[in-house]
Amino acid sequence: MTTEAEPTALGAGVATSATAGTPAAGVHASARFPPPPPTDPLVQTIRLSDILPVVRCVNPTEAQFVHKHVFFGRIGGYGLKALGLRVAPGDTVVDVGSNIGNFAMWLLKELQGDVRLVVLEPVPALAACLAANVQEYSVPGLTRATVVNAGCTCPAKSGRPARLSFNPGYTLLSTTDPFSGHELDVMAGGLQRYTGREDRSELEGVVHAHLAGPAVREVDAAMTTLSEVLAEQSPALEQIDLLKIDAVKSEWDILQGISDADWAKVRQVVVEVHLGGNVARLEQVVGLLRRRGFANVRTGWPGTPTFLAYQQYGMMAAAASARDVAALAASVTVPPPAEAAADGAGKEAGAAVAAAPPPVLPALPPPPKPSADEHLLCAVYATRS
Helix, strand or coil: CCCCCCCEECCCCCCCCCCCCCCCCEEEECCCCCCCCCCCCCCEEECCCCCCCCEEECCHHHHHHHHHHHHHCCCCHHHCHHHCCCCCCCCEEEEECCCCCHHHHHHHHHCCCCCEEEEECCCHHHHHHHHHHHHHHCCCCCCEEEEECCEECCHHHCCCCEEEEECCCCHHHCECCCCCHHHHHHHHHHHHHHHCCCCHHHHHHHHHHHHCCCCCEEEEECEECHHHHHHCCCCCCCCECEEEECCCCCHHHHHHCCCHHHHCCECEEEEEEECCCCCHHHHHHHHHHHHCCCCEEEECCCECCCHHHHHHHCCCCCCCCHHHHHHHHCCCCCCCCHHHHHHCCCHHHHHHHHHCCCCCCCCCCCCCCCCCCCCCEEEEEEECC
16 A cells, blocks of 8 residues: 555644654645545535534534534533543544544544544545534644545455445435435334324435435545555554444444454444344444454444434424433532532532542443334444453
8 A cells, every 4th residue: 555645734834744653733634535625515614603613514404413412412422421432632533434523523622632533534525524624623733633535445345436325415324335215214214203293205205305316416435444544644553542433334344444453453432333124233243343352342222313303393302311311410510518608618628529529320221122124223332341
């Protein structure tokens, strides 16, 4: 594989060199798979919140939906903390299937820019947004990021471009493997349960229009293995603190494209598994992670995507479920004793409260077994211990 070329710095004033053993601070484009500039007519600039006042995206409604879940939802940051996964300043995170960088932006805010990122997105318009958003929220002198405009696959498919189904109105489900009639039916059923709407045919029409209708276009994408991308990082990654994979129906091929040496570097994994009518896919991924030495492998709550309920009907989950209640308990702040606050007493009382150990996260209720007829996807979380 070619490694002679140096990554290209994005934006002005970005460092392009580093001392031995330390990656250059700044946001860099992959030498082999650089993202395009954000000049595509699909790319829009919007304001999401005070936290993210400038964001590039393709679908503003979709960006708003994800932002509400990740930054303001009951389980923020994709549920990592609630499920025992941890990220800390100075960590290295590899994100395959980054879309516009929703997770990357959360990490940059959560870790105040002190993170090394390798982010990959195959759709050119989304990769352009990703690069611009990582650049926007990076912290000079702290953030070290490489943006890759490519998809990941297994060694047998590496090096050959793939054709992706891509709908600018629903970019989250871009895929190299178009949805089957069964999968579209499962999604319509999930939307019916979520929205409570009686007209199933209406929901079937909404799903088909977004995932199989004329709005869906085909785009060519470069494909490589994840280990080939990691081999280009300079200096080499000694540890991957978190590997996140969200690459609609391509997760198994991606996992096959990770070498033994790179697997040994990975400390934590979160991967979204698309069942595709076959729950054995979930067991397959769980088994692989256990064979790779992950002692703690858990599945999340199976479900179907709910973005269309938000886009079409303005609906997001309103009632807290049992798992939400358990996660909320971890973020409860215990106030100082009333009497201490009343008389201004006692630095000792305040210190005791400040020094109290964090709340212990209650055990999450066990998720139901996924059903090929009711669920389209399920996340898997894995740690070494």
